Amino acid sequence: MNQNLQANSKTRTGRFSQFSLIACCLLLFVASNFYYPRWAQPATEATISWDVAGYYIYLPAFFIYGDATELEFKRDIIKDYQPSPHFDQAFQHRESGNLVFKYSAGMAVLYSPAFFASVLYSYLTDHHVDGYSPPFQFTLTQWSLLVAFLGLFYLRKFLLVYFRDMAVGLALLAVVFGTNYLSYASTNGAMSHNFLFTIYALLLWLTHRFYQDPTTWRAASIGLLCGLAALARPTEIITVLIPLLWGLNFPLSCFLKTRMDFLNEHWKKIVVAVICFGLIGSIQLIYWKSVSGNWLVYSYEDQGFSWLSPHFWSGFFSTRAGWLLYSPVMAFALIGFFYLKKQQSRLFAMSLVFALLVLYITFSWDIWWYGGSLGQRALVQSYAIFAIPLAAFFSVLLRQNWRIMAFTPLFILLCLYNLWWFHQSHRGGLFVPEQMNTAYFFAVLGQFSVDDDVVKLLDTRERVRVDFEEPRLAYENDFEEEDSSACGMAPISGSGSLCIPAGQHVSELFDFSVRQLEGESAVRAIADFRIDQKEWNVWNQGQFIVKFFDGEQEVRSRIIRVQRFLEPNQQREIYIDARLPGTVFDRVGIQFYNPGSPHPLLVDNLRVYFY
Secondary structure (H helix, E strand, O other): OHHHHHHHHHHHOOOHHHHHHHHHHHHHHHHHHHHOOHHHOOHHHOOOOHHHHHHHOHHHHHHOOOOOOOOOOHHHHHHHHOOOOOOOOEEEOOOOOOEEEOOOOHHHHHHHHHHHHHHHHHHHHOOOOOOOOHHHHHHHHHHHHHHHHHHHHHHHHHHHHHOOHHHHHHHHHHHHHHOOHHHHHOOOOOOHHHHHHHHHHHHHHHHHHHHHOOOHHHHHHHHHHHHHHHHHOHHHHHHHHHHHOOOOOOOHHHHHHHHHHHHHHOHHHHHHHHHHHHHHHHHHHHHHHHHHOOOOOOOOOOOOEOOOOOOHHHHHHOOOOOHHHHOHHHHHHHHHHHHHHHHOHHHHHHHHHHHHHHHHHHHHEOOOOOOOOOOOHHHHHHHHHHHHHHHHHHHHHOOOHHHHHHHHHHHHHHHHHHHHHHHHHHHHOOOOOOOOOHHHHHHHOOOOOOOHHHHOHHHHOOOOOOOOOOOEEEEEEOOOOOOOHHHOOOOOOOOOOEEEOOOEEEOOOEEEEOOOOOOOOEEEEEEEEEOOOOOOOHHHOOEEEEEEEEOOEEEEEEEEEHHHOOOOOOEEEEEEEEEOOOOOOOEEEEEEEEEOOOOOEEEEEEEEEEO
16 A cells, blocks of 8 residues: 555646646735735834734743733834734733733744844844844744745645645645635735644644554654644644544545554554644643643633534625635645545545534634634634545546636636635735625625725615615704813814814714605715824724614614725815615714724714705
8 A cells, every 4th residue: 555655646647737837826925025015114013013013022021021821012112013903912811910922832833943043134234133023023923934835834744645736736826825824824924724734734644654654753742743733723733634534535444443553562662642732732731820820820810612603604605704705716625535445545534524523613712713814714724634535526527628728718717716815815915814705705705996885885785776866965064162271172064063072972863754755765874074183993993873763772873994995184074875674764963983092083063864
């Protein structure tokens, strides 16, 4: 069997997969260093920002500042670099009173070569050694890129053992050009998913080689890789299933007997793997014990899993972050499982069990959209596994020329679709993390610029298409009796404007009774707005609200966040459209809300029309 596999790997090597690998690496390099070099971006767009800043903070805390409990240096880092709007990389442990890092230490271990290289470079060139200066940003980006190259190299090496060269090349192209892996291996390459993808690829290759030729070195490497994966992201402890389920086949009794015989013969090597796994895992336990006094700390606080109600439909198809909606190429990987059993039965059961478990765990997380994720970023690392059925799919496709001819335009279209989303998530700006909805998704699809009415769909979720000629004025208010001084701004017009102060404040309800006329189907509220400073946190942005009532009962409401359309010190007229409810209503109200921004909002010249 081993000789046959080795012979097959030699006959299946070729030039197409080499060209594919080069093309993939070139795309990642250009995206990382020319298209959108995050190492050159400021604040929350820098390489070390948001989640990466949380993974990374172990290194400067321990090796530069020597402060892993109080984190006094965080004030200067937030002030000088602003890796996130607020410091959320650690929380205060209730029992010890110390600050405990939110994320586990695995990524810090994986970042350490870049970190120590940056420290050395900074000392030699008199750069500021604070862990966040340009050398640290640049080196971490380049290190992440090299890790991506390594993962693709070993994934290709592994797949060539089992599949034709062209099928392997197409699988690589599909993953890099056709999925959100592109984003998380290039511009967002310092995120955990890129590093874990490479760990998966290395683990597949080493497990394959271990069962061919068991050596202590390979056993130790497998243990270290599984330990690193779990240390970087605790749910990745399932990586141990790759070596454990390798070659899983039926009848199960036969597999178990063969596997037990193998383990009995090589038990010393297995012990070495377990020890290596435990040594890596102990890093986190020692850290928790040293800063909190407890061996185990749940650092995600109120976030957790809903094991009995996983979000499968949303996880697959939601416009917010649906896996197959943003990376439809991966549907071919799911189809490929039907062909994998006949082509490579030794990989089928392991890959299928692993894929099902990954999907279940990923979609069981309460925040199933995973923050500012482009598609399902939590699945990106598992693409190394999904590449197996993907290669099986392409193997079947390549058997007949007509299939290739029919599939090629679709494949190119899906890759262009992914590249478009990649662009919109960085420079294009039409992808809005965490806020995507069905109305907005389909309104921007394929576009490169949109008007304000489309942007309003992020909040209203409905597009009003009615005849706006000959409107009926139903209400107006010039707020002349209002005092704008609390907002620190002069009135927009006349002697007064409505002030919505900083902090959490809601205006009174400006309501009026209505008489609905035949043919009227929508209402438009118009007002003038002014701000002194922009509120960038969307959840704190001022709201312009239309409400419909039946007596005292609210039957419908629509909002827009006006600071989406305002720049600092800008005055602008903004309107909101809303369809009339399908139920009975007798009153309409307009309200303005500041949900917690430190910046005030000034309003004037409110008018409400029916159309």
